[in-house]
Amino acid sequence: MSLPDVVVTGLGATTPLGGDVASTWDAMLAGRSGVSALTQEWAGQLSVRIAAQLAVEPSEVLERVKLRRLDRSEAIAIIAAQQAWADAGLADSGLDPERLAVSVGSGIGGATTLLAQDDILEASGPRRVSPHTVPMLMPNGPAAWVGLELGAKAGVHSVASACATGAEAIALGLDIIRAGRADVVVAGGTEAVIHPLPIAGFASMRAMSTRNDEPERASRPWDKGRDGFVLGEGAGVVVLERADHAAARGARVYARLAGAGITSDAYDIVQPHAEGEGAIRAIAKAIADADVAKTDIRHVNAHATSTPVGDMLEIGALHKALGDHPVLSATKSMTGHLLGAAGALESIAAILAIRDSVVPPTINLDDPDEGLTMDVAAHKARHLEIPAALNNAFGFGGHNVALVFTRA
């Protein structure tokens, strides 16, 4: 029996570039940076004092009382999911709740809730700790809240694979529909950990850019001057739907999610494999699963976080797995690194690149690394027919995920 086709019928996001998909995409194509200086008092003590903070605060969208019981990562997952749901036109479609599933993950989860409640515990004692603490910090919280909001009864799933989470959650959505467990899956990632502790932790690993005086120039994938990633926050959600289900209701289709490849390195807990072996296998598996010709993949939204080692390893892996014909983009140059949401937001960018026949720019690529042997749309967006696009996402723990989207 052949597997059912799966298509993307809805998109939602709230990011450092905009409070929705349209504003985020416009800003991306214009090459705008969402990175700014951290002006909070706590930032003064840190070696890293920049981040890509949300363009629109959740309090502008959700009511105050509801927000009191949501971790920030949960609130923005709900916001992105509601947008995607409305965009897909599923609100009054009569979809059977038992055929609707959710797959939304987070890389770190409700860390800011944990830390804030620990402050209360220390300062005022256990009785003052909020009764909402546990549902706010539990890692399945964002998925569970999205399921609650949309009335999903075919299961809510919360993948956690660090910075590969958003892409892996989408890959799981594909599996769920192929396995016949749901007709529609709301899938994506969310992250909101702009707080001194996670920043200090990443900074202690020397993983982050310290270009504090030039926030907008700090995230510079593949540039010789890159010195680490810039932390971002946000959420990205897509609506995946069985193609015949979408066709039967006359839904607008953005693209087809043609295939996914998932591998693990079994090499090091944080270092990527020295030859990118796991990444190469993930890309190859995704292409085989999608059953597309390598030459059709004209665009790659790369993982490219702006770290000295990782950026070049990915170039090597792409070159080996695909050849040198795709035009690359590192949208983290503008959004910063949304960790568990990155793979979802960048999938959305890849989908829109296919739709609009345009490769978004990679900003700050002023002085390309000699190892950059592939074509990158530097500084400016580039118009290009894109029959198929690939999105890569890799995570601490040795997670490698590649997704292939094709024109519907």
Place this chain on the structure above:
Amino acid sequence: MTRDEITAGLAEILEEVAGVNPDDVAEGKSFTDDLDVDSLSMVEVVVAAEEKFGVKIPDNEVQNLKTVGDAVSYIAAQS
């Protein structure tokens, strides 16, 4: 403190914690059935009330506080 003052104080807490319209808060109203306060929010209301009125409301008493009037009576007796 008069019963009306305690009711007004509870109304402030209920608005902050659960978004209850202060105009809806009256002694005859049930927290769960009339004001839609769920069990986790009720915990928050109790802790905030202890702080505001300088009283102790043990957990085994909370289940007896079905209505705003029950809470007003308990707080009035303690303070």
